[in-house]
Amino acid sequence: MGCYDRDADSVEFGRFVTLTDGVFAIALTLLVLDLALPEQAAALPLAQALAETGPRFFAFVISVAVVGTFFLSHHEFVAMLQKVDGGLLGLSIPYLGLIVLIPFAQSVLGEGSGEPLAFALYGALLGFTSIAAAVMLWHAHRRGLLREPLTGFEARLEVARTGVPIVLFGSSAGLALVIGEWVVLFWVAIWPIDAVLARLERRAV
Amino acid sequence: MGCYDRDADSVEFGRFVTLTDGVFAIALTLLVLDLALPEQAAALPLAQALAETGPRFFAFVISVAVVGTFFLSHHEFVAMLQKVDGGLLGLSIPYLGLIVLIPFAQSVLGEGSGEPLAFALYGALLGFTSIAAAVMLWHAHRRGLLREPLTGFEARLEVARTGVPIVLFGSSAGLALVIGEWVVLFWVAIWPIDAVLARLERRAV
Amino acid sequence: MGCYDRDADSVEFGRFVTLTDGVFAIALTLLVLDLALPEQAAALPLAQALAETGPRFFAFVISVAVVGTFFLSHHEFVAMLQKVDGGLLGLSIPYLGLIVLIPFAQSVLGEGSGEPLAFALYGALLGFTSIAAAVMLWHAHRRGLLREPLTGFEARLEVARTGVPIVLFGSSAGLALVIGEWVVLFWVAIWPIDAVLARLERRAV
Amino acid sequence: MGCYDRDADSVEFGRFVTLTDGVFAIALTLLVLDLALPEQAAALPLAQALAETGPRFFAFVISVAVVGTFFLSHHEFVAMLQKVDGGLLGLSIPYLGLIVLIPFAQSVLGEGSGEPLAFALYGALLGFTSIAAAVMLWHAHRRGLLREPLTGFEARLEVARTGVPIVLFGSSAGLALVIGEWVVLFWVAIWPIDAVLARLERRAV
Numbered sequence: 019m020g021c022y023d024r025d026a027d028s029v030e031f032g033r034f035v036t037l038t039d040g041v042f043a044i045a046l047t048l049l050v051l052d053l054a055l056p057e058q059a060a061a062l063p064l065a066q067a068l069a070e071t072g073p074r075f076f077a078f079v080i081s082v083a084v085v086g087t088f089f090l091s092h093h094e095f096v097a098m099l100q101k102v103d104g105g106l107l108g109l110s111i112p113y114l115g116l117i118v119l120i121p122f123a124q125s126v127l128g129e130g131s132g133e134p135l136a137f138a139l140y141g142a143l144l145g146f147t148s149i150a151a152a153v154m155l156w157h158a159h160r161r162g163l164l165r166e167p168l169t170g171f172e173a174r175l176e177v178a179r180t181g182v183p184i185v186l187f188g189s190s191a192g193l194a195l196v197i198g199e200w201v202v203l204f205w206v207a208i209w210p211i212d213a214v215l216a217r218l219e220r221r222a223v
Numbered sequence: 224m225g226c227y228d229r230d231a232d233s234v235e236f237g238r239f240v241t242l243t244d245g246v247f248a249i250a251l252t253l254l255v256l257d258l259a260l261p262e263q264a265a266a267l268p269l270a271q272a273l274a275e276t277g278p279r280f281f282a283f284v285i286s287v288a289v290v291g292t293f294f295l296s297h298h299e300f301v302a303m304l305q306k307v308d309g310g311l312l313g314l315s316i317p318y319l320g321l322i323v324l325i326p327f328a329q330s331v332l333g334e335g336s337g338e339p340l341a342f343a344l345y346g347a348l349l350g351f352t353s354i355a356a357a358v359m360l361w362h363a364h365r366r367g368l369l370r371e372p373l374t375g376f377e378a379r380l381e382v383a384r385t386g387v388p389i390v391l392f393g394s395s396a397g398l399a400l401v402i403g404e405w406v407v408l409f410w411v412a413i414w415p416i417d418a419v420l421a422r423l424e425r426r427a428v
Numbered sequence: 429m430g431c432y433d434r435d436a437d438s439v440e441f442g443r444f445v446t447l448t449d450g451v452f453a454i455a456l457t458l459l460v461l462d463l464a465l466p467e468q469a470a471a472l473p474l475a476q477a478l479a480e481t482g483p484r485f486f487a488f489v490i491s492v493a494v495v496g497t498f499f500l501s502h503h504e505f506v507a508m509l510q511k512v513d514g515g516l517l518g519l520s521i522p523y524l525g526l527i528v529l530i531p532f533a534q535s536v537l538g539e540g541s542g543e544p545l546a547f548a549l550y551g552a553l554l555g556f557t558s559i560a561a562a563v564m565l566w567h568a569h570r571r572g573l574l575r576e577p578l579t580g581f582e583a584r585l586e587v588a589r590t591g592v593p594i595v596l597f598g599s600s601a602g603l604a605l606v607i608g609e610w611v612v613l614f615w616v617a618i619w620p621i622d623a624v625l626a627r628l629e630r631r632a633v
Numbered sequence: 634m635g636c637y638d639r640d641a642d643s644v645e646f647g648r649f650v651t652l653t654d655g656v657f658a659i660a661l662t663l664l665v666l667d668l669a670l671p672e673q674a675a676a677l678p679l680a681q682a683l684a685e686t687g688p689r690f691f692a693f694v695i696s697v698a699v700v701g702t703f704f705l706s707h708h709e710f711v712a713m714l715q716k717v718d719g720g721l722l723g724l725s726i727p728y729l730g731l732i733v734l735i736p737f738a739q740s741v742l743g744e745g746s747g748e749p750l751a752f753a754l755y756g757a758l759l760g761f762t763s764i765a766a767a768v769m770l771w772h773a774h775r776r777g778l779l780r781e782p783l784t785g786f787e788a789r790l791e792v793a794r795t796g797v798p799i800v801l802f803g804s805s806a807g808l809a810l811v812i813g814e815w816v817v818l819f820w821v822a823i824w825p826i827d828a829v830l831a832r833l834e835r836r837a838v
Contacts, residue, residue, distance in 0.1 A: 020712065024234065029639065029647070030712050032234070033654055037704065039238055040450075040658025043245025047253060048662060050323045054330060064331070064338045079320075086316030089242065093312060097225065097235050107708060111701030115694075118665045125669060126679070133679045229439065237439070244443055245655075248450025252458060255528045259535060269536070269543045284525075291521030294447065298517060302430065302440050434644065442644070449648055453655025457663060460733045464740065474741070474748045489730070496726030499652065503722060507635065507645050 021103040021163075034102045034110065041114045042089045048121040049081045052128055074128035080202065081124040087208065088117060088147060095155060100165040105157055113150040119143055137194035137201050144205065145188035152180045172219065179215045183208055226308040226368075239307045239315065246319045247294045253326040254286045257333055279333035285407065286329040292413065293322060293352060300360060305370040310362055318355040324348055342399035342406050349410065350393035357385045377424065384420045388413055431513040431573075444512045444520065451524045452499045458531040459491045462538055484538035490612065491534040497618065498527060498557060505565060510575040515567055523560040529553055547604035547611050554615065555598035562590040582629065589625045593618055636718040636778075649717045649725065656729045657704045663736040664696045667743055689743035695817065696739040702823065703732065703762060710770060715780040720772055728765040734758055752809035752816045759820065760803035767795045787834065794830045798823055 022030035053074055055067050062070075123140045155176070158164055168176055190204040227235035258279055260272050267275075328345045360381070363369055373381055395409040432440035463484055465477050472480075533550045565586070568574055578586055600614040637645035668689055670682050677685075738755045770791070773779055783791055805819040 022712070027712070029650060030708065033650060033708055033711070035234060035238060036241065036651065036654045037658055039241045040245055040655055041662055043242050044249055044659055044662040046319060047246055047249040047323045048665070050253070050327050053324075053327045055334070064334070064340045068331075068340075068344070082316065082320040082323075086313075086320075089316070090309070090312055093235065093238055096238070097227070097232070104705070107705055108701075111697065111704070114661060115697040115701075118662045118697075119668075122665050122668045126683075129670070129679070135679045135683075139683070240439060240443060241446065244446045245450055248447055249454055251524060252451055252454040252528045255458070255532050258529075258532045260539070269539070269545045273536075273545075273549070287521065287525040287528075291518075291525075294521070295514070295517055298440065298443055301443070302432070302437070445644060445648060446651065449651045450655055453652055454659055456729060457656055457659040457733045460663070460737050463734075463737045465744070474744070474750045478741075478750075478754070492726065492730040492733075496723075496730075499726070500719070500722055503645065503648055506648070507637070507642070 021101050023101050024099065031102050034107055035096060038092060038110060038114065041117055042085065042092075045117050045120055046082065046085050048118075049078055049085070049124060052121065052125045053078055073132070077124045077128035080127075080205070081120055084144065084205070085117070085120055088151070091151065095151070095158075098164050098166075099158060101163045103161060103163060105161065106154060106163065109150070109154050109157055113147070113154060116143065116147040116150055120147075132199060134195050134198040137199055138191045141187055141190035141194050141201060141205070145184060145191055148180070148183040148187055152184060155180055175215060175219045179212060179219070182211055182215070186211075226306050228306050229304065236307055239312055240301060243297060243315060243319065246322055247290065247297075250322050250325055251287065251290050253323075254283055254290070254329060257326065257330045258283055278337070282329045282333035285332075285410070286325055289349065289410070290322070290325055293356070296356065300356070300363075303369050303371075304363060306368045308366060308368060310366065311359060311368060314355070314359050314362055318352070318359060321348065321352040321355055325352075337404060339400050339403040342404055343396045346392055346395035346399050346406060346410070350389060350396055353385070353388040353392055357389060360385055380420060380424045384417060384424070387416055387420070391416075431511050433511050434509065441512055444517055445506060448502060448520060448524065451527055452495065452502075455527050455530055456492065456495050458528075459488055459495070459534060462531065462535045463488055483542070487534045487538035490537075490615070491530055494554065494615070495527070495530055498561070501561065505561070505568075508574050508576075509568060511573045513571060513573060515571065516564060516573060519560070519564050519567055523557070523564060526553065526557040526560055530557075542609060544605050544608040547609055548601045551597055551600035551604050551611060551615070555594060555601055558590070558593040558597055562594060565590055585625060585629045589622060589629070592621055592625070596621075636716050638716050639714065646717050649722055650711060653707060653725060653729065656732055657700060657707075660732050660735055661697065661700050664693055664700070664739060667736065667740045668693055688747070692739045692743035695742075695820070696735055699759065699820070700732070700735055703766070706766065710766070710773075713779050713781075714773060716778045718776060718778060720776065721769060721778065724765070724769050724772055728762070728769060731758065731762040731765055735762075747814060749810050749813040752814055753806045756802055756805035756809050756816060756820070760799060760806055763795070763798040763802055767799060770795055790830060790834045794827060794834070797826055797830070801826075 022034075024031045053071055055071065120143065123143045127136045127140050129136065159168060186204055186208055190201045193204065194201040227239075229236045258276055260276065325348065328348045332341045332345050334341065364373060391409055391413055395406045398409065399406040432444075434441045463481055465481065530553065533553045537546045537550050539546065569578060596614055596618055600611045603614065604611040637649075639646045668686055670686065735758065738758045742751045742755050744751065774783060801819055801823055805816045808819065809816040
């Protein structure tokens with residue numbers, strides 16, 4: 019497979035983005051399927067049936083935020099790309115395979131039993147997805163697919179921004195077995211940390 | 224994250240639209256899943272099984288109209304945009320999270336028990352979605368992302384068009400607890416009111 | 429809402445197409461959900477469980493062909509368009525609402541009981557969808573949204589191509605109550621008839 | 634239907650790609666639905682419930698790789714196209730109908746009973762999908778839709794790359810009845826073989 023330029027081969031470059039956006043849109047929408055009222059709901063007063071969806075609603079909100087964060091970060095990645103090659107297209111398949119697992123991990127999380135294993139599974143999935151994203155960035159950097167080569171301070175910041183979620187999510191997988199649902203605080207910590215790094219990056223440019 | 228121009232950064236601007244359109248397309252399509260014949264349908268004559276989907280079919284039609292209205296209104300919003308920034312991309316995640324909840328609220332509505340709480344929930348969801356849309360418009364206005372700054376009469380009309388669904392849907396959530404299914408008339412009232420405001424706006428331009 | 433040109437407002441024109449393509453893609457994909465093996469499948473030998481999906485597989489093939497035909501015909505319609513206005517966007521919402529009903533009608537058809545009512549329902553849905561498509565063409569013609577105004581022989585051919593599915597599908601709804609599953613022959617007749625009209629049209633141009 | 638050029642009729646050419654990408658994105662995402670924990674999961678410890686999804690997780694990974702491979706190969710096909718005509722649009726409907734069957738074949742495979750018939754079905758589906766892809770390439774070649782006509786060595790290589798999956802997947806369907814799950818090795822063999830052919834092709838150009 020060749021190498022496709024953002025401007026000269028807009029259809030080929032575009033499909034890389036369209037497939038990804040499609041998967042994100044569907045993953046986001048599938049999250050809601052897990053909210054369906056329990057089958058015996060007809061027998062319960064509606065207020066009580068809704069109350070029972072509580073933990074699943076919590077898992078839904080977390081997952082919308084998580085999928086959204088991965089989308090924003092993929093958007094930033096593509097904004098740095100000038101070209102896409104066969105290797106990057108190929109790497110995006112396992113990345114998307116991990117993204118579509120998020121609704122599954124969410125449904126495990128929302129079962130409501132609150133077992134630490136469910137949180138560990140979710141954290142591990144987020145860790146692996148972050149690794150897949152880092153591999154794509156690394157490939158693009160190595161093959162000269164970026165608009166401007168990363169250099170010096172910028173490059174180190176980019177490594178930090180890629181590494182933080184790997185460390186945070188990865189370690190959360192192990193920690194979850196000990197601290198259970200409190201591990202969610204680790205996942206949420208990604209936003210303030212990334213915001214600080216993004217501000218540093220903008221100042222550097 | 225940077226700021227992406229409609230013409231100069233067409234891929235980046237486009238993804239903001241593609242993700243949204245994807246979510247709208249899937250939300251629209253998921254609405255039909257709720258129509259599935261009841262499991263014991265095989266035991267019933269088909270005509271009777273279909274008759275029992277009556278309330279769910281009603282909820283389906285309402286929801287197609289509601290999702291369609293939000294799509295048309297988002298289309299109009301984007302038509303006013305020259306640029307999209309990281310903030311607007313970020314704000315669209317909770318907005319889309321609310322849009323994908325519509326099939327869930329529809330399934331609650333279509334359970335057929337006709338409890339006022341189901342209508343209140345649906346109305347509240349529409350109210351929150353309208354607020355999220357208004358926040359996106361406000362952000363775009365404040366950050367100078369619009370093609371032409373809104374001024375004077377135009378701006379007041381735009382505020383009215385944004386505020387009407389918030390007030391109408393929001394108040395319907397409370398009212399539903401009192402008047403039950405009649406609250407649908409409030410939801411439907413949005414079309415003639417918006418049509419009048421749109422006509423005023425076109426005359427003003 | 430304004431009027432959006434294919435070239436000057438490519439984002440706005442494009443969303444009309446993207447939403448539609450998204451709904452077609454999802455409707456096409458949802459068709460497969462109905463094929464799921466019966467729950468008691470685990471208890472049956474696989475060959476027997478598969479054999480029981482026979483009527484549902486037949487309904488799946490019919491539906492892929494039907495959704496595909498509507499896609500091709502919508503593609504031809506858009507190829508004739510220079511502009512899209514708010515009215516056409518609005519009309520596409522009920523059209524898409526009818527398209528997403530096809531997987532539902534398919535699941536009714538595939539229940540396997542072979543009741544004539546299921547065929548009548550399916551035929552009626554196809555008839556209404558064809559009417560919605562005809563209304564969109566009529567609107568585009570009236571508001572001058574077409575690239576070249578239809579005239580004389582061409583226009584009459586276009587009316588014929590729009591009218592044939594309405595008559596064929598519409599009448600099939602009634603006939604199904606009498607002749608049952610044979611009505612499928614009516615649905616299939618659309619391809620040779622349309623091919624002849626398309627050939628006539630190409631010769632006329 | 635006319636003939637649409639990649640550059641001059643970008644909307645019409647684009648829809649051919651958008652519909653396909655949409656179906657690929659949804660097929661990829663539907664694969665995860667099959668992973669849902671068994672209904673009696675609430676009664677089991679989570680670790681045990683997860684362990685029971687083992688065979689289905691294996692089927693999920695195979696299917697992500699398979700759908701991804703077909704996507705990459707369709708991407709390469711479109712990169713060779715200058716134009717799309719009504720015939721190619723029409724041929725893509727049965728092709729997409731086969732793609733959406735993959736989640737169904739996966740669910741049959743993942744039932745866990747490990748019957749050879751399930752592997753034969755999956756292999757046969759991959760064989761038919763490869764044939765549909767070959768027919769599209771053949772049509773494009775015959776009607777002069779390719780950017781550059783295939784000639785000599787290049788053409789023979791392209792035939793080989795198209796033929797390998799047909800032979801490999803097709804023969805796997807029969808073999809599965811004898812060797813059962815070992816047939817997966819045949820499916821996996823497609824990657825090294827195609828990589829060699831792709832390298833030869835690149836050298837030839």
